[in-house]
Amino acid sequence: MAKGTLPSSDSLSAKAPEERRERILRATVDVVRTRGFAGARVSDIAEAAGTSQGLVLYHFHSLAGALDAALTLLEDEFYDDLARDLQEQVGPVERLRHMADLGAGLGPAVGDWRLWLELWVRALHDPDARETRESLDRRWRTALREVIEEGVAAGEFAPSDADAAAIRLASLMDGLAIQLALEDPDMTPERLADLWWDAAALELRMSP
Amino acid sequence: MAKGTLPSSDSLSAKAPEERRERILRATVDVVRTRGFAGARVSDIAEAAGTSQGLVLYHFHSLAGALDAALTLLEDEFYDDLARDLQEQVGPVERLRHMADLGAGLGPAVGDWRLWLELWVRALHDPDARETRESLDRRWRTALREVIEEGVAAGEFAPSDADAAAIRLASLMDGLAIQLALEDPDMTPERLADLWWDAAALELRMSP
DNA sequence: AGGCTATCTGAATGAGCGTTCAGTACATGC
């Protein structure tokens, strides 16, 4: 029934295959988000993308291939989004504040913590995923580190140990986010942002 | 072939069934630890326990039943171990220090962070697991909270907000532990304990 | 027009795995 709904005559059809591939990739991410890596089926992906199972396997070699590709897409987009998002902020304090909001999912959603949780567990058993998550983590931590250094240079922050502060603040974000992802009754995006912001003020000895 | 290796005559055989059940439960925990919840098979459990698949299903109704039972066992043991462990310490500072070591896996292993990660992801999709993890988290956080209050009463700690400090320190532990569980190259048990201890000193405004 | 290749589909295949089941062994109560 999913047939040539349109005449198919002209230029459009040419770029269709790439579009299709992209759609499948997006669908894969969606499925992982809702069903998890372990629960993702080829049929789920095909249905979400509105294609046949065969096509999923045609473009990516296997289910694992599709999952890997989705992971890569996620990694790239995370990096781009983060970089662009932070670029828009003016000073170190604003950037830091923005990171609190990003982690809380208040700003433009850079990622979805449920997805990160899934990635972590997959990383427990799959070396590829392990590398991806390490890379993602490093990027986030580096971004944080840079903001801190910028703040120190500007005289806004005065951490006793910038390195340790960066690792702790990044880790704190992870830990708080777990509760958010798991819908712990006493955690909300706002509370997360506040808790993290206060910790940052403490760690970095901010003035206000 | 796994036969009556011993005469089987006397008193021993009477308590065998319960022993067997226990063995299967332990085996289940082990399998989850290595293969994860999603990767655990009835055959894995049976093999690890040295029994038939049939017996696993005989004692626990289904694979899910075995996993749930293992989860419950874990929860109970976690609580008992934690309570006993902390009881042995003398003052709030020692207790807090001990919690740092427990989290780092340096003290007597209260739990295994890989298992917690698995639990978190299972909690994303299974309400039972969600409740279990919430309960475990609450216990840990409450224990921390009590140590903090004890320290405040003793004049050792002076947090600006005890509640927030407890949540942050608990969350920080989770976040740091993720890196440990995932064998991030720049995280070791000692480093985790140090990082967390320093954060505690900062949050609680400890003297030394 | 007529092959050639890329894209796509739906059905078939077959492996893996949870669960069921018929049956064995052994202990206990009558």
Added chain:
DNA sequence: GCATGTACTGAACGCTCATTCAGATAGCCT
């Protein structure tokens, strides 16, 4: 001794699901 129930096993059974495959369709080169 015989019946009954509990513990246990190994062999099916049947279902789910990734992967394969034999085409269908349509653009492209000659």
